[in-house]
Amino acid sequence: MSREQLEELAWRLHELARLLANRAGEDSSTSSRPPSSDDPFRREERGKPVAADPDGAAADSSDTAPEKAGKPDKNKIAKGPGKQPGAKGHWRCQPIVVSAEVAHAPMVCAACSAALGPDLKRRCVSAHDSLELVRGDMALQVTATRHSYFAVRCPCGHDNVERPRVGLSSLIEGRKRNLRMSERCLVGPMLATFIAALSLRCRLSRRKIQEFLRDWLDLELGVATIERCIHEFGLASEPVVERLIEDVRAAEIVHLDETPWYQRGVLLWMWVAVTAATIVYRIGSRRKEELAALIGDAFLGWLVTDGYGAYRDHPRRQRCLAHLIRKALALAEGYYGAGSGFGRDLVRDLRRLIARVHDGADADALERLTTRIKWNCQCNRHEIEKKVRDLAGEILKDWDAVIAFVSDPNLPPTNNDAERALRHAVIARRISFGTRTDEGSRFYAAGLSVIDTCRRRGVEPWAYACSLIAAARANLTLPTIPAKAAA
Numbered sequence: 001m002s003r004e005q006l007e008e009l010a011w012r013l014h015e016l017a018r019l020l021a022n023r024a025g026e027d028s029s030t031s032s033r034p035p036s037s038d039d040p041f042r043r044e045e046r047g048k049p050v051a052a053d054p055d056g057a058a059a060d061s062s063d064t065a066p067e068k069a070g071k072p073d074k075n076k077i078a079k080g081p082g083k084q085p086g087a088k089g090h091w092r093c094q095p096i097v098v099s100a101e102v103a104h105a106p107m108v109c110a111a112c113s114a115a116l117g118p119d120l121k122r123r124c125v126s127a128h129d130s131l132e133l134v135r136g137d138m139a140l141q142v143t144a145t146r147h148s149y150f151a152v153r154c155p156c157g158h159d160n161v162e163r164p165r166v167g168l169s170s171l172i173e174g175r176k177r178n179l180r181m182s183e184r185c186l187v188g189p190m191l192a193t194f195i196a197a198l199s200l201r202c203r204l205s206r207r208k209i210q211e212f213l214r215d216w217l218d219l220e221l222g223v224a225t226i227e228r229c230i231h232e233f234g235l236a237s238e239p240v241v242e243r244l245i246e247d248v249r250a251a252e253i254v255h256l257d258e259t260p261w262y263q264r265g266v267l268l269w270m271w272v273a274v275t276a277a278t279i280v281y282r283i284g285s286r287r288k289e290e291l292a293a294l295i296g297d298a299f300l301g302w303l304v305t306d307g308y309g310a311y312r313d314h315p316r317r318q319r320c321l322a323h324l325i326r327k328a329l330a331l332a333e334g335y336y337g338a339g340s341g342f343g344r345d346l347v348r349d350l351r352r353l354i355a356r357v358h359d360g361a362d363a364d365a366l367e368r369l370t371t372r373i374k375w376n377c378q379c380n381r382h383e384i385e386k387k388v389r390d391l392a393g394e395i396l397k398d399w400d401a402v403i404a405f406v407s408d409p410n411l412p413p414t415n416n417d418a419e420r421a422l423r424h425a426v427i428a429r430r431i432s433f434g435t436r437t438d439e440g441s442r443f444y445a446a447g448l449s450v451i452d453t454c455r456r457r458g459v460e461p462w463a464y465a466c467s468l469i470a471a472a473r474a475n476l477t478l479p480t481i482p483a484k485a486a487a
């Protein structure tokens with residue numbers, strides 16, 4: 001090539017490299033991409049917490065007024081979420097139209113066990129209104145009921161007073177108001193379940209739920225009341241999830257996967273364990289202890305996982321082939337020269353292996369196929385291209401886990417079950433930027449576990465959730481999720 005041609009070529013290469021480097025460095029702050037597309041690891045490096053609500057971000061960009069420039073500290077003081085001290089209060093402006101009344105009177109004397117008949121004089125000690133969602137056939141209606149509580153004096157002299165029962169509570173030190181579940185509540189169990197369903201299953205924000213209830217059910221509820229209902233469902237779900245974790249530990253095959261999750265902008269991980277009849281989520285760090293919290297230290301069954309190192313110690317493991325096939329596809333379709341042939345062969349052989357095992361091919365044919373895959377990897381183990389070398393080494397290093405499903409036809413070759421279970425949470429994370437507190441993360445994971453386990457077992461989740469909330473408020477034994485009908 002002439003000198004001009006070389007210079008031209010070098011110039012064009014330089015431009016291409018610059019373009020690609022710029023594009024690779026772009027994130028939500030330097031392009032029109034959404035913040036959810038930012039690399040989770042780099043986001044943490046920058047140490048900049050994710051904007052929790054769009055209002056906050058808008059306020060930041062608007063306060064460029066010159067008089068504020070002199071005293072930046074005033075704007076930097078982090079305000080807590082919710083109502084600020086001194087702010088104007090809100091209260092209920094929609095009158096409640098009561099359509100039914102329920103009297104709660106003591107039936108038996110606590111002192112002498114005599115029956116307290118309706119002939120005895122009773123006096124009303126407390127009353128509250130309760131809004132409830134009534135699900136009819138193809139109908140949805142909110143009704144208000146007045147619950148009155150009475151005191152009755154027994155002929156023996158004992159004063160029996162009926163009170164709304166108080167159930168589970170979540171106490172956190174230093175919090176102004178703790179969550180205490182009680183029968184004395186404005187929102188009935190089914191309406192609370194409905195609100196929790198809008199949040200957890202339909203991924204609506206608290207404000208959107210408020211808007212929905214106002215627009216479609218003509219029901220005015222505060223954001224705090226809505227928040228409370230969602231948290232009540234999470235709190236009631238926690239003891240149920242403890243039982244579900246026992247089910248997971250006793251299972252034969254457990255699918256495991258994890259995805260990034262944010263709690264107040266801090267990078268955490270959402271784990272999921274999926275068995276034939278149970279799904280349990282957990283939000284925590286990415287360390288192995290979180291894994292132990294899900295499946296225990298003495299798990300004897302099979303794990304189906306991706307290549308993440310925390311899983312490697314478990315002796316009975318099936319490696320997800322879909323991940324390996326994707327990596328091989330990247331080699332086959334990328335600009336790798338020598339690697340593309342290896343990638344192509346690997347994709348073909350792995351797919352063929354899955355199909356042959358599924359069709360129940362004879363042992364000799366399977367043996368030939370696995371030997372070819374292994375040989376192919378061994379040939380490319382010292383390939384000059386790093387990506388090729390890495391993939392071949394990865395498969396060889398984890399060889400037993402890659403082909404475990406060949407000798408055990410019950411094992412699934414891919415981890416699709418766990419990945420599908422995480423999709424819902426991944427979309428929720430992109431909408432909401434995760435949770436804000438430890439309690440919120442725990443409740444969110446517990447609520448999702450209960451809903452998804454119900455769905456997996458063919459149980460209607462919302463009727464179950466309603467009975468769960470009602471039992472947790474009344475301090476009764478919590479119902480368990482029925483086992484799968486088919487199993």
Ligand SMILES: [Zn+2]
Pocket residue numbers: 109110111112113114154155156157158
């Ligand atoms: Zn008595």
